[in-house]
Amino acid sequence: MIIVHDIFICKPGNASKLAKLFKEVMADNKEFVNILTDMTGQFNRVIMVSQYNDLSAYEKSWEDYMKDEEKMKKMKEKMANYTDMYLTGSREIYKVW
Template sequence: MIIVQETFICKPGNASKLANLFKEIMTDRTELIHILTDLTGEFNKVIMLSQYESISAYEQSYKEYMQNSEEVKKMKEKMKGYHEMYYSGSREIYHVW
């Protein structure tokens, strides 16, 4: 099993907006575990945690996202402009023991 952690450092006032947007668009996604916002540490941080059976399952999910199905088109429409909410981001993938 793997955990994918995607971290976003948001512009001031946008962390809760981005977290709510992720929560809205990811509610039907079975791989989503949690959406987190900071209580301590670096300000304006949003973390999205997802879980997959394997790196292959993660790659398959990414391929499905790139196929631009109707579901993905709707998701992208809701996400329109989200890049303006954050300064930087990163993705880390962990193996669960």
């Protein structure tokens, strides 16, 4: 199993807005686990956590998502201008032992 952390460092005042948006958009995604916001450490951080059986399942989920044009269109509409809410981001992929 692998765990994926998509990490966003938000502009001040936008972390809770971005977390709510991700939670809404990811509600029907079976791989979605949690949305995390910081309580200590670096400020204004939002982490979207997802879980997959292996790396091939992770890649397949992206391929499947890109094939579903209607789902992609709805997501783009909901996520319009979300990039205005954060400064930078990164992705971390962990293997669970």
